[in-house]
Amino acid sequence: MYQDYYGLRDLPFELTPNPKFLFLSRRHSEALSNLEYGLSSAKPVTLLIGEAGTGKTTLLRTALESDRCREVRCVYLNNPALTRAEFVETLARRFDLSPRASESKAALLAELEGTLRERRAAGVITALIVDEAQSLTVELLEEVRLLANIETTTEKLLPLVLAGQPELADRLNDPALRQLKQRVALRCDLTTFDLSETASYIATRIRTAGGDASRLFTREAVRLVHEYSRGIPRTISVICDNALVSGMALGRQPVDRAIVAEVSRDFDLHRTEESANILLTPSDETTTSSPEHGVAYVAPAIPSSSPRAIDEEDQPRRAGWFGSAGR
Known part of the structure; x- marks a missing residue:
């Protein structure tokens, strides 16, 4: 569907219970x-x-x-x-x-x-x-x-x-x-994800599908995904999948806040403000790993002042936002 447009090998947000895309909070x-x-x-x-x-x-x-x-x-x-x-x-x-x-x-x-x-x-x-x-x-x-x-x-x-x-x-x-x-x-x-876990979930699935999360979603788009999904993994996947379809149709990459809001309204999802005042803690470039399954990735980073994704070569100098899940 949209794999070629975003440079992906697989669809990252399918709803089938595929252990390949497992993210562990x-x-x-x-x-x-x-x-x-x-x-x-x-x-x-x-x-x-x-x-x-x-x-x-x-x-x-x-x-x-x-x-x-x-x-x-x-x-x-x-x-x-x-x-x-x-x-x-x-x-x-x-x-x-x-x-x-x-x-x-x-x-x-x-x-x-x-x-x-x-x-x-x-x-x-x-x-x-x-x-x-x-x-x-x-x-x-x-x-x-x-x-x-x-x-x-x-x-x-x-x-x-x-x-x-x-x-x-x-x-x-x-x-x-x-x-x-x-x-x-x-x-x-099992509990729902907090904001940091939602971001890590999105990043993990995109990386597993062969993509770069920092090029597919802006920081504010991810924050809004969390607010509309209330941290429920299945709902996160539904929003992200449809947002990527809309982004391709509109020719907009990365997916921004407006696209997430429109998709969420289409599904009659109601936003929660519980994370509105929560900022992801700035940190150096973060690595998240899952020893049980050999999954490791360098977390992409986006500066809080930028509404759009940054280039990959800028990442080591930026504050991380797709951070670890607070383990």
Whole structure:
């Protein structure tokens, strides 16, 4: 689409959960470590809590591709709005169990335990991940608890990850679900980005796509992206993607504040002023890195007095604005 215009290899702001474009804020980095630990150590239940669009699915896929989880095989459910019978049938099919297991919960549990024991004896951990778990009924959450009970005398055979919006955590406070809550071994909470993290997120994705962020967005455009997106990664990507399309159509590069404002209005987004008085701390040229994935980049820099991007050769003498995420 606009790759040639901006000199990119890939589209930097696609909404698919591609670990290649992963950006780790401090909270996202902590959550990823907890997910990897919970899966590789076969913890009974791990919670991943975050608002819609904060990157839960991307983190899950990244964890499963990590070296720590190379012996983990995952059954992934992303449509938990099922009846109890449909839930049993789905599990039987995903775990490659017999037709009889799909018709009886008792048969399912017995056959599943045998399968899990065989896999574990072969050195394989099998995990169940339920995305959008806030949509599970109380009855299905109780079924999940029964799955968490499958164990030997020394270890859990089916580690579970329940990923969902904050309502999931609220629902686990229901007295009817206290036994499930007691089995939660790890909890990961994702928060929205602050201004510095939004800037780093944009820079990381553009660099991964083969571009130079300082030539694609002005400082004030990034600030406005943050205000309209409220620091939600998915919304940041939507705004930036459409702003780049508009910039190409208008023949304006880099994308400026006016383009971001127009795109945000088109999506009926409402600006928050919470970052209006927050200035990014000036610093020397900054390097942001993610040791887990070997990503490193020199942060492009734009002077606060300039409404437009500066030339690459000026960067070492300028204050950084695509700085680190405050790690």
